[in-house]
Amino acid sequence: MQLLPDAARRLAAWCAVILLAAGVGxxxxxLCGEFRTAVxxxxxxxxxxxxLGPLYRRLVKVKVNRSLAAGLTCVAVVVVVGGAVYIVVAALIDTGDQIVASLKQAAKSVAEHLGAAGTSLDDLASNSKDLLAKFGGTAASNVISGVSIVGESIAMAVLALLLVFFFLRDSHRVAGALRSLAxxxxxxVxxxxxxxxxxxxxxxxxxxxxxALIDAFCITVGxxxxxxxxxxxxGALVLVGAYIPYLGAFISGAVAVLVALADRGFVIALWVLGVVxxxxxxxxxxxxxxxQSRTVQMHxxxxxxxxxxGASVAGILGMLLAVPLTAAAFGVxxxxxxxxxxxAPGAPGEPQAPGIPEAPGEPGASSASDS
Incomplete structure (x- = not known):
């Protein structure tokens, strides 16, 4: 290695570090894929x-017992999420037929304007029947696997809710545990x-x-x-899609424009596009x-x-988790x-971590470094 120039040795060292980091990642x-039901x-x-941290901390601040505050917070989130899911599902059930019919009409219009020989809706329907007959066994097996996936998802959701309870209740111990393990x-640091x-x-x-709430309200009103x-x-689709930045807004906006184009015509579709x-x-x-001016900003x-x-690693779940995890990484x-x-040389004594109060509070407490 002494025969190599200094620049070459530095490049080799950086390559080794990158390869090691990539291997560990x-x-x-x-491992996360193998233990996904726990991760x-x-x-x-x-x-x-x-x-939910702010709600829990407010309950604790008014002298509510930590266990009771965590339990009330979890009950509140179950009621809110359950009510929201019910409203969204009911709205989709009530309007789902209209949306599907509008999309079919849009597809029919596109087929009439751009359709060539063999691309009519009748041909597509007959081909779809052949495909369904050919892959019927595969579809049945997929239904069975889908039922198992639903059961696994419900189990993970229940486990996640229980973990939220424990994370909230024991949040005041996190700082001490981290300091003892460091x-x-x-x-x-x-x-x-x-x-x-x-x-x-x-x-x-x-x-x-x-x-997401503001976007969904404005688009629904429009x-x-x-x-x-x-x-x-x-509007419910906009609310859900807002948790996937850029891509979710594009998909939900495109669906709204298509529905307007099919049912209300080209002019109304342009107005919908303008609203979106x-x-x-x-x-x-x-x-x-x-x-979000006080959070980590990403290009x-x-x-x-x-x-x-995230989508390539874990599908839809990876898309949902990718941005918050990246925000955490940027913060780190x-x-x-x-x-x-x-x-830096000349700094007196042991460096103090910026923004950490002398008496550690909750894990989500704001620090002075945010200002």
Whole structure:
């Protein structure tokens, strides 16, 4: 190695570090895939804890017992989520036929204008029947596997809810546990990194939920004014899709425009497109800076790459988890850069982690480094 230039040795060292990090990351992904029934509930519970932390801390602040406060918070989330799911499902059931009929009409219009020989709807229908007859056995097996997936999903959801209870109840012990497990002299840095990561996830969840509600309300009102069929169901689709940045808004907006084009014509479809674009502009230039200005900011290109990577690793669940986990990673990198910058030569004594109060509070408490 001494025969190589200094630049070549540095390049080799960086290559070794990158390969080692990639190998560790790949092993971690494989292990998470093997133990997904345990890993997924933990990740979902962390997201739920980040979202419900403020409510829990308010209950504790008014002298409610920690166990009771955590239980009330979990009951509240079950009632709210259950009610929201009921409203969304009921709206989709009531308006689902209208949406499907509108999409069929749109497909028929496209086929009439662009259809060539062999591409009519009748040909597509006959081909679909042949495909169903050919792959009927596969479909039956998929139904059976789908039932098992539903059962597994319900079990993971219940486990995640129980973990949310324990995470909330024992949140005051997290700082002490991290400091006891940290290597000598790194307790402050470890605690600061953990706080920053949790703050990134907490800010993303709260901000995204509020923005999703505003987007869904505005688009639903616009669709109702334009008398687009299935406006409530399309608004529910916007609400769900908002948790997948950019891609969710594009898909839900495209469906709304297609439904308007099929049922109300080209002019109304243009108005719907204008409403969707106006809401997205409002989100990007007003809501995002105002609501998520205190959270980790990521470039849209990074978000898109993160969503793509999450989808390739874990499908829809990976798309949902990719952005908050990346926000946490960005928060960790920011905190590490800030912490180690304070270790510059001439800094007196042991570096203190920025933004950490003397008496550690809840894991989602705001730190001075946010200001």
């Amino acid at each position: 790949w092993v971690a992904i494989v 997924v509930p933990v990740l979902l519970a962390l997201l739920g804890t980040a979202l 290597p000598r002299g790194t307790a402050d 470890v605690e600061a990194v953990a706080r920053r990561a949790f703050e990134g996830v907490e800010g993303f969840m709260r901000g995204t939920t509020l923005i 669709l109702l004014i334009l008398r687009v069929p299935g406006a409530v169901g399309l 674009v106006a809401v997205q502009v409002l989100e990007g230039h007003v809501l995002q800076p105002m609501i 849209p290109a990074v978000v898109m790459l993160t969503i793509t990577a 990198l920011h905190e590490l850069r800030t912490s180690y910058a304070s270790e």
